[in-house]
Amino acid sequence: MSKKYSFDEIVSHLKNYGYVYQGSEIYGGLSNSWDFGILGSYLKKNIKDLWWKEIIEKSPYNVGIDSAILMNSKTWEASGHLKGFSDSMVDCKECKSRFRADQMIENATGLSVEGKTPEEMDAIIEEHNIVCPKCGKHNFTNARPFNLMFKTFIGTIEDAKSVVYLRPETAQGIFVNFNNVLRTSRKKIPFGIGQIGKSFRNEITPGNFIFRVREFEQMELEFFCEPGTDLEWYEYWIKKCYDFVLRMGIKEENLRIRAHAKEELSFYSKGTSDIEYAFPFTTWGEVWGIADRTDYDLKQHMEYSGEKLVYRDPQTNETYVPYCVEPSVGVERLFLMAVCDAYDKETLDNGEERIVMHLHPALAPVKACICPLVKKLSDNAREIFNDLTDEFHCEFDEAGTIGKRYRRNDAIGTPFCITYDFDSLNDNCVTVRHRDSMVQERVEISKLKDYIKERIQF
Numbered sequence: 001m002s003k004k005y006s007f008d009e010i011v012s013h014l015k016n017y018g019y020v021y022q023g024s025e026i027y028g029g030l031s032n033s034w035d036f037g038i039l040g041s042y043l044k045k046n047i048k049d050l051w052w053k054e055i056i057e058k059s060p061y062n063v064g065i066d067s068a069i070l071m072n073s074k075t076w077e078a079s080g081h082l083k084g085f086s087d088s089m090v091d092c093k094e095c096k097s098r099f100r101a102d103q104m105i106e107n108a109t110g111l112s113v114e115g116k117t118p119e120e121m122d123a124i125i126e127e128h129n130i131v132c133p134k135c136g137k138h139n140f141t142n143a144r145p146f147n148l149m150f151k152t153f154i155g156t157i158e159d160a161k162s163v164v165y166l167r168p169e170t171a172q173g174i175f176v177n178f179n180n181v182l183r184t185s186r187k188k189i190p191f192g193i194g195q196i197g198k199s200f201r202n203e204i205t206p207g208n209f210i211f212r213v214r215e216f217e218q219m220e221l222e223f224f225c226e227p228g229t230d231l232e233w234y235e236y237w238i239k240k241c242y243d244f245v246l247r248m249g250i251k252e253e254n255l256r257i258r259a260h261a262k263e264e265l266s267f268y269s270k271g272t273s274d275i276e277y278a279f280p281f282t283t284w285g286e287v288w289g290i291a292d293r294t295d296y297d298l299k300q301h302m303e304y305s306g307e308k309l310v311y312r313d314p315q316t317n318e319t320y321v322p323y324c325v326e327p328s329v330g331v332e333r334l335f336l337m338a339v340c341d342a343y344d345k346e347t348l349d350n351g352e353e354r355i356v357m358h359l360h361p362a363l364a365p366v367k368a369c370i371c372p373l374v375k376k377l378s379d380n381a382r383e384i385f386n387d388l389t390d391e392f393h394c395e396f397d398e399a400g401t402i403g404k405r406y407r408r409n410d411a412i413g414t415p416f417c418i419t420y421d422f423d424s425l426n427d428n429c430v431t432v433r434h435r436d437s438m439v440q441e442r443v444e445i446s447k448l449k450d451y452i453k454e455r456i457q458f
């Protein structure tokens with residue numbers, strides 16, 4: 001694991017350069033809510049575009065949809081979220097801090113308490129004499145479940161009938177559209193349906209910057225296959241997702257795939273694995289979960305809706321409820337992993353220090369910064385900017401010394417700086433300066449667009 005920099009240092013860098021802003025800042029903020037700034041919104045968009053391209057468009061199997069955030073509340077009865085989507089919380093009676101019981105026990109003892117009841121967790125807290133992580137005392141309330149779904153009302157009357165929930169995952173919007181997709185596509189099993197969208201969880205202990213937030217974006221794929229082939233597809237999607245992360249340029253030493261132990265699995269799951277990253281604030285943090293969910297979800301929706309959610313094999317005419325493999329990932333987690341892995345500080349030959357983010361060029365918010373050497377050359381340089389902007393996001397910077405402009409672009413992760421100088425007027429070339437190697441080369445202006453396009457491919 002290569003943990004060179006503190007999390008605080010990376011977070012303050014992201015805030016300083018406008019990757020992320022404090023949410024509702026002028027009102028003193030809202031706890032654990034963050035806004036993505038000028039650069040951060042590009043990084044998020046690039047991550048989402050790449051997922052959509054690689055997982056949906058380039059796959060021979062998958063299609064995409066975009067379902068509503070608010071859904072009929074029966075959805076959450078069927079999915080089990082109304083009954084079971086809760087974490088147990090405990091309060092310290094001394095200092096009044098609140099904790100997720102499972103996290104507190106796991107941190108204190110290393111024991112996994114997946115599937116344990118609140119009463120069983122109370123017993124473990126007693127047995128191990130666990131103390132409050134804040135004040136060090138041992139005086140807790142009993143553990144009690146807390147539903148993580150945000151509740152609101154639809155329409156003008158706030159009564160039990162008008163209760164709706166903000167979705168805690170995007171997956172259910174896919175399951176309820178299973179028949180619609182079958183009817184309107186020419187897909188045959190195996191096939192997957194994916195979507196990107198906001199999810200909301202009233203987390204008891206959000207934190208670690210954007211790692212655990214109450215409002216986040218998920219990219220989920222529900223991949224339907226014939227029962228009996230599910231474990232093969234489960235392995236297939238673990239590999240695909242891991243490859244995606246490697247292709248983002250993440251260092252392999254900071255990654256691992258963790259298969260859940262039997263006792264950690266949901267009762268319906270035949271296998272679940274997480275791709276984890278060695279974030280600076282913890283040993284390993286979940287980034288991407290891949291689960292074999294069998295036919296649980298479709299069967300639940302069949303039972304609660306009365307609709308048949310089945311597939312008829314065109315060859316055998318046999319009808320069955322497909323099994324489902326689900327790779328599910330949060331955009332904010334991929335974002336945080338990318339920036340933690342990319343952040344670096346280097347001492348240059350002249351003794352100066354530079355901060356550089358070695359982001360994969362496909363992820364970098366700004367692909368190229370066009371820098372006229374002096375303001376007098378701005379009109380010529382602008383022409384290049386206008387031409388390149390047709391294809392990718394560029395910045396134009398004519399202020400300060402060239403050295404300062406390079407430093408700023410290193411710090412925000414721009415892979416190329418393009419300098420238009422007096423020689424450019426005669427030789428129709430510009431100097432392209434590479435972020436990582438700092439090598440500079442002359443490139444013909446007429447070839448510049450292709451030159452950069454080639455080098456920012458995923």
Ligand code: ATP
Pocket residue numbers: 169201203210211212213214216218286287288289328329330331332333
């Ligand atoms: P955890 O155990 O960390 O609470 P989970 O196992 O409940 O997560 P899933 O329900 O499997 O998470 O969600 C799938 C993915 O969505 C996670 O791998 C993660 O990338 C993302 N995710 C889940 N909860 C949050 C959150 N509160 N903030 C940001 N991303 C999240």
